[in-house]
Amino acid sequence: DSGVTQTPKHLITATGQRVTLRCSPRSGDLSVYWYQQSLDQGLQFLIHYYNGEERAKGNILERFSAQQFPDLHSELNLSSLELGDSALYFCASSVTQGRAFFGQGTRLTVV
């Protein structure tokens, strides 16, 4: 158990809908990273938050947004969902830059 909790584990939704993925980092970790993993794209960095502030953005679509709350949990919002958004979404947390601990992921299926 990495100490990083992601909910829900599985999510099935229709095209055009909006979903929210939640991540609770390890106790004391200030950094939260979000990743998308699909078969043909590998593990793609989406966004990094540190203590409530956005630190870095990857190739995150405009339809996607994230935030980190004062209690350090983070949410990834995906809207206007398309079939191609089906993927595993991971969050990871770390104390600072360095070793990151990953959650078990949320498997999103868009139908």
Next chain:
Amino acid sequence: SQELEQSPQSLIVQEGKNLTINCTSSKTLYGLYWYKQKYGEGLIFLMMLQKGGEEKSHEKITAKLDEKKQQSSLHITASQPSHAGIYLCGADDNQGAQKLVFGQGTRLTINP
């Protein structure tokens, strides 16, 4: 931004054999991480290498960092079925943007 290329993309070896996975960076490596992933599950941290020439071992897995070649290698000795999975190398984006980026992964299959 930094890109990591892993080779091979997939590897099938006989149980008991040794194997090596390589990770090459497009830019200078200041720190490199190796993770293992079972299909559809989260990533498990294996090792972190921070200095050129550094070598670390954990059980039968050894990783080295060659700073000059901007490359890291992961070596497994006497492979076992439990070693099967996807191995990913990751690195901090050295432009200071604090991105933790990963290679495409190497899928390792161990045949009994």
